Amino acid sequence: xxxxxxxxxxxxxxxxxxxxxxxxxxxxxxxxxxxxxxxxxxxxxxxxxxxxxxxxxxxxxxxxxxxxxxxxxxxxxxxxxxxxxxxxxxxxxxxxxxxxxxxxxxxxxxxxxxxxxxxxxxxxxxxxxxxxxxxxxxxxxxxxxxxxxxxxxxxxxxxxxxxxxxxxxxxxxxxxxxxxxxxxxxxxxxxxxxxxxxxxxxxxxxxxxxxxxxxxxxxxxxxxxxxxxxxxxxxxxxxxxxxxxxxxxxxxxxxxxxxxxxxxxxxxxxxxxxxxxxxxxxxxxxxxxxxxxxxxxxxxxxxxxxxxxxxxxxxxxxxxxxxxxxxxxxxxxxxxxxxxxxxxxxxxxxxxxxxxxxxxxxxxxxxxxxxxxxxxxxxxxxxxxxxxxxxxxxxxxxxxxxxxxxxxxxxxxxxxxxxxxxxxxxxxxxxxxxxxxxxxxxxxxxxx
Amino acid sequence: xxxxxxxxxxxxxxxxxxxxxxxxxxxxxxxxxxxxxxxxxxxxxxxxxxxxxxxxxxxxxxxxxxxxxxxxxxxxxxxxxxxxxxxxxxxxxxxxxxxxxxxxxxxxxxxxxxxxxxxxxxxxxxxxxxxxxxxxxxxxxxxxxxxxxxxxxxxxxxxxxxxxxxxxxxxxxxxxxxxxxxxxxxxxxxxxxxxxxxxxxxxxxxxxxxxxxxxxxxxxxxxxxxxxxxxxxxxxxxxxxxxxxxxxxxxxxxxxxxxxxxxxxxxxxxxxxxxxxxxxxxxxxxxxxxxxxxxxxxxxx
Numbered sequence: 001x002x003x004x005x006x007x008x009x010x011x012x013x014x015x016x017x018x019x020x021x022x023x024x025x026x027x028x029x030x031x032x033x034x035x036x037x038x039x040x041x042x043x044x045x046x047x048x049x050x051x052x053x054x055x056x057x058x059x060x061x062x063x064x065x066x067x068x069x070x071x072x073x074x075x076x077x078x079x080x081x082x083x084x085x086x087x088x089x090x091x092x093x094x095x096x097x098x099x100x101x102x103x104x105x106x107x108x109x110x111x112x113x114x115x116x117x118x119x120x121x122x123x124x125x126x127x128x129x130x131x132x133x134x135x136x137x138x139x140x141x142x143x144x145x146x147x148x149x150x151x152x153x154x155x156x157x158x159x160x161x162x163x164x165x166x167x168x169x170x171x172x173x174x175x176x177x178x179x180x181x182x183x184x185x186x187x188x189x190x191x192x193x194x195x196x197x198x199x200x201x202x203x204x205x206x207x208x209x210x211x212x213x214x215x216x217x218x219x220x221x222x223x224x225x226x227x228x229x230x231x232x233x234x235x236x237x238x239x240x241x242x243x244x245x246x247x248x249x250x251x252x253x254x255x256x257x258x259x260x261x262x263x264x265x266x267x268x269x270x271x272x273x274x275x276x277x278x279x280x281x282x283x284x285x286x287x288x289x290x291x292x293x294x295x296x297x298x299x300x301x302x303x304x305x306x307x308x309x310x311x312x313x314x315x316x317x318x319x320x321x322x323x324x325x326x327x328x329x330x331x332x333x334x335x336x337x338x339x340x341x342x343x344x345x346x347x348x349x350x351x352x353x354x355x356x357x358x359x360x361x362x363x364x365x366x367x368x369x370x371x372x373x374x375x376x377x378x379x380x381x382x383x384x385x386x387x388x389x390x391x392x393x394x395x396x397x398x399x400x401x402x403x404x405x406x407x408x409x410x411x412x413x414x415x416x417x418x419x420x421x422x423x424x425x426x427x428x429x430x431x432x433x434x435x436x437x438x439x440x441x442x443x444x445x446x447x448x
Numbered sequence: 449x450x451x452x453x454x455x456x457x458x459x460x461x462x463x464x465x466x467x468x469x470x471x472x473x474x475x476x477x478x479x480x481x482x483x484x485x486x487x488x489x490x491x492x493x494x495x496x497x498x499x500x501x502x503x504x505x506x507x508x509x510x511x512x513x514x515x516x517x518x519x520x521x522x523x524x525x526x527x528x529x530x531x532x533x534x535x536x537x538x539x540x541x542x543x544x545x546x547x548x549x550x551x552x553x554x555x556x557x558x559x560x561x562x563x564x565x566x567x568x569x570x571x572x573x574x575x576x577x578x579x580x581x582x583x584x585x586x587x588x589x590x591x592x593x594x595x596x597x598x599x600x601x602x603x604x605x606x607x608x609x610x611x612x613x614x615x616x617x618x619x620x621x622x623x624x625x626x627x628x629x630x631x632x633x634x635x636x637x638x639x640x641x642x643x644x645x646x647x648x649x650x651x652x653x654x655x656x657x658x659x660x661x662x663x664x665x666x667x668x669x670x671x672x673x674x675x676x677x678x679x680x681x682x683x684x685x686x687x688x689x690x691x692x693x694x695x696x697x698x699x700x701x702x703x704x705x706x707x708x709x710x711x712x713x714x715x716x717x718x719x720x721x722x723x724x725x726x727x728x729x730x731x732x733x734x735x736x737x738x739x740x741x742x743x744x745x746x747x748x749x
């Protein structure tokens with residue numbers, strides 16, 4: 001190995017080894033999937049519990065429709081009373097009801113609106129109101145069907161489930177695949193990749209910064225710089241910490257699915273919660289799909305493999321590396337410039353964080369509308385693209401956008417690593433000096 | 449022959465000239481003192497020699513070859529601002545620094561082991577750096593500085609924070625290395641240590657070389673013709689005009705001779721007096737005096 005590369009390798013090995021062997025690394029790496037599983041299962045349980053929470057509801061049904069209905073009451077406990085409303089209003093709480101509902105008489109079969117009033121000590125949740133509305137609504141519908149002598153089978157056949165499938169084809173006439181399922185998978189994958197990039201940049205970028213600060217504070221910097229170039233030290237650290245991040249991600253990618261499959265087996269009743277998790281993240285329509293059987297594992301897997309992985313995986317890696325290098329080198333430069341004062345560091349971190357946070361918000365909006373002008377701009381502008389482009393990748397952005405984004409990203413990465421290295425080499429040996437932005441700018445032009 | 453030769457070396461920062469046209473040689477195999485008040489430019493100069501920074505003008509030759517990026521492997525540098533990775537184990541840490549100096553794993557291990565034996569600290573191998581006292585850490589740093597057997601060792605205030613026992617331990621090691629032919633640059637503003645250790649010095653003030661040469665020669669050049677005379681008997685009161693009594697105590701006399709007067713002339717004059725001479729020596733200025741005189745002289749100029 002060439003000598004400078006060999007030194008870089010020695011530094012890389014230490015930076016990587018020291019972190020990977022740390023107890024905190026091992027604990028976080030193992031606990032994170034468990035925490036993730038706990039979160040998934042916990043939130044599933046909570047949703048399930050919330051859905052099942054019984055409410056005791058007293059109904060004064062002046063219409064006589066609801067009281068006779070046999071429709072499913074959606075886990076709500078209804079009791080009926082004929083006493084006059086004023087008395088009920090006085091007593092319903094003492095009798096242990098959460099809610100009093102008054103359904104006025106209903107005469108006109110053609111009426112499309114019917115006001116029902118409720119009384120409650122505590123304001124009921126929107127979901128509860130919607131559930132009650134839907135239960136009563138169903139009773140009224142049934143009543144109307146019967147009262148109109150409509151054939152029930154005929155009526156049921158009026159319902160048609162529409163699946164919106166894309167028939168878009170590319171230039172070669174091949175189907176681009178996708179339908180709603182593809183959109184869902186793309187959305188989830190996009191969000192996961194975008195958030196992952198955001199976290200990687202923040203967590204590992206700042207890990208690089210703290211580590212550089214430590215080197216300066218412990219006064220090892222000058223000892224090191226007498227053996228290696230500042231650039232080697234900086235790059236060795238960035239690469240080492242980056243490899244730690246990749247190691248952690250790789251372990252999680254194996255552990256999280258394993259934990260998510262294994263843990264629910266030991267928690268009877270919790271198994272279905274994964275479904276409710278999925279439902280939560282994908283919106284209410286999916287629930288109907290699940291009911292109608294459209295949301296089956298086969299179609300998920302099918303769509304999953306129809307994604308252009310040959311493009312997504314390498315692009316993701318490139319954006320990952322580009323984003324990580326740009327921001328971690330900036331963080332390294334900041335770490336080198338400040339002394340032990342963390343507050344001073346924060347002053348310099350702010351301008352670095354702003355594009356990251358902006359990119360995060362643009363990313364979230366890009367998921368809604370992956371081809372909007374702001375999404376396209378964000379996925380090409382190199383300070384944003386590492387977070388936004390991965391989120392857009394599952395939506396088949398035009399190839400020219402991906403390529404120009406990558407080209408810009410690579411150039412910017414080189415530029416920022418170079419700029420940061422110039423600040424770093426001066427900062428790492430500078431003690432007890434109050435640093436300003438102007439001063440940093442000056443360091444860029446110092447001769448070697 | 450010179451292990452290191454600086455010719456017109458200049459380093460500018462935006463608002464100050466840290467090193468201003470400095471020229472001097474460090475002869476091969478010497479103990480060489482790099483002296484100067486705080487902020488004189490010593491560290492800037494060392495950073496140029498260790499290739500940490502480049503000079504804006506002038507040239508540096510290492511072993512007669514223009515200084516290049518391979519030379520640091522033949523240099524051992526103990527900076528004034530020195531430290532270690534606190535969380536690392538001593539053995540690992542030394543292995544790391546030794547390998548960065550170009551040693552192979554086996555070579556590094558062998559040398560570190562033997563040096564730790566020499567300093568009687570073999571049981572520190574598995575200890576974390578943060579468990580060691582400051583003085584212990586200094587020993588580790590010293591080992592790291594010399595582990596790759598450099599031809600030139602640069603020590604910046606090597607004894608700061610060390611107790612007398614460890615100071616001597618390291619001092620002995622410095623002498624031993626020097627006997628084996630290693631050239632050593634010793635940067636400090638502690639004159640008594642320079643006086644004790646160094647054969648050659650350069651004095652830097654305000655970025656400039658203000659004094660350079662062999663310690664003995666410099667003292668010779670800076671002597672002021674002062675003699676100390678130990679005596680018994682009655683004090684003479686009629687010395688000729690060439691000699692001035694600076695001070696006299698019970699049995700010691702300090703006499704300053706005019707320029708050009710030899711010690712023999714003084715002795716001859718004294719011998720005729722009514723008292724017995726017990727001791728006679730020329731008082732040479734201490735480096736400290738020369739240092740202060742030179743620096744103050746510059747300040748006035």
